[in-house]
Amino acid sequence: MTQNDAFTFGPAPVRPPYDPELVPGLAAIRAATPALSDDTLELVREITKAAVPGRDPIDLTAGGRVRVEELTITSAEAELPLVVLSPAEGQGPWPLIYYVHGGGMVAGGRHLGLDDLISHVADGSAVVVSIEYRLAPEHPDPAPITDCYDGLRWCAENARQLRIDPSHIIVTGTSAGGGLAAGVTLMARDSGFPAVSHQVLVCPMLDDRFETHSSRMLDDDGTWDRNGNLYGWTALLGDRRGTEDVSYYAAPARAKDLSGLPRTFIDVGSAEGFRDEVIVYAMGLSQAGVSVDLHMWGGGFHGFENIAPAAIAQSSFSTRTEFFRRALKR
Template sequence: MSTGQYRPVPYDPELEPGLAAFLDLVERIPLRADTILANRAHFATIIPPVEQMVGDLPVEVEDRTVPGPPGAPDVVVTVVRPRGGVTDAPALYSIHGGGMVLGNRYFGLAGLVEDVLRFGAVGVSVEYRLAPEHPAPAAVEDCYAGLVWLAEHADELGVDRGRIVVTGASAGGGLSAGVALLARDRGGPEIAGQMLMCPMLDDRNESVSTRQYDGIGAWDRNNNDTAWDAILGPLRGTDEVSPYQVPARMADLSGLPPAYLDVGAAEIFRDETTEYALRIWATGGQAELHVWAGGYHGFAGFSPDAEVSRAAGEARLSWLRRILRAT
């Protein structure tokens, strides 16, 4: 590898304290095949209890057990609604991050609660099976099953079926893209939009941006290798991988709902996110792409007060307002 050829893009100086905090809190244990379970246990300790995330906010939170994929276990989802219920409300279907090897449906729930109140929406966060115990396509099929349940129970939940947005960050962004592809190819449910935040889309891990952040930063190339090996096993890198679990492998990106793609310029997923947007545009589809200068993986969450993080948050909310109004 040439150091000059793959020199990393500098981080925004205002983001560097947040990056250090990310690495200290989240990536304290290097993620390798033999440390996935230890990382998973550590990851669980940094997710606040639901009661703490909700506090005295005017929302109702409940867990539901819903039918899983054919021949697979049931799926658990957490439903968040404004207190007192809603009618004809938009729905935000949230898929958590964690490389498809870590995390649970409560990861990111605080942000979902904020959006539920901001938009008068119903939020649904899905629990999916993790690799390596449950390799592909278990995760994306669980997420699709939860979306089917949401659409089928829209009236009961007070949801407008025409205003369901699928959203996720990192692994959740990749799974959101996969769910949108499954919904297209299986004839539904209808999705109003797909919000793909720093999405994990490509198992090949060969882009310039993955090489720029090999051993550097949050969720580096080594972490990505570990996760994709766990998810795909011996199929990784072959033409036999499921394009629903690895959306960058899907040959045809036409006919998809409008997409919002958001990524930092200083992280491994920059190039695959940009390429995915280019390929959607090439089919005549709708995509809005934001590449944030100096942004590390997940920068908006760990550096919320930085100028670039505020800009990213405003752009995300602007797209959501436009999508939910347009539908």
């Protein structure tokens, strides 16, 4: 599979400038991460196995305040690894933060990005469960979204074991995980189980069609350009990508009915490819009567919140963290 076989792009439309504080970090990320292709896929997968790629391993126990359990659950189609982070003290029940990792649908693992959520467990506010879903292209749609929903359903059905409140579930994810989190929340609404109280979608991957300005504006530019995005969507959907034969669970931007979904936090950078689909999705949610917190960060590229010294990264992280804190208190 090659992206050029699936689609031919024209010239890239103009993009907004990057925040100057982010530019050195962007250069470092691009130098450390190869462009996604068949030849580099295994290397990208190796890089994204870590909780924070390129850095020393994080202490998931937060100095002993967090209990870490590695579990494997059995669904109808696969054995799915989960990592469960729960407060080391107290009996619960606690709200559940159900987390779906990123990786363009083709990479990543259950520990990727968990560092952003550990504080909510360490302070006794939540249990975090992160699922390791099967990856494309070996396991194309609907395997990833089905795995993620099966994991969420298992958590709700085993609430006593996890010491969680099954009526207080926050579904969250980043990038591809943000798209899968949105799809899982739609599945939960449509099936009537489990009850999802909030969704937190961080720069989510929502639309396979490449019809927006921003989806075409990055060519060998940024951290996740239109070529990598095409690779990920084609790996997931194959020849169905861009056709009418795509479920809105796989590509939530296709959903025509967004009513009945939970309160939503959604954010994106102004200089990343997912910008327009995020704005359109947030608008659709709001027009359907859903309470939406939408944040577009001027000058942000995909993953900019990981550039720790930059003021915009700190603002993004603190804004999202505060939303989690309020959501955990309802």
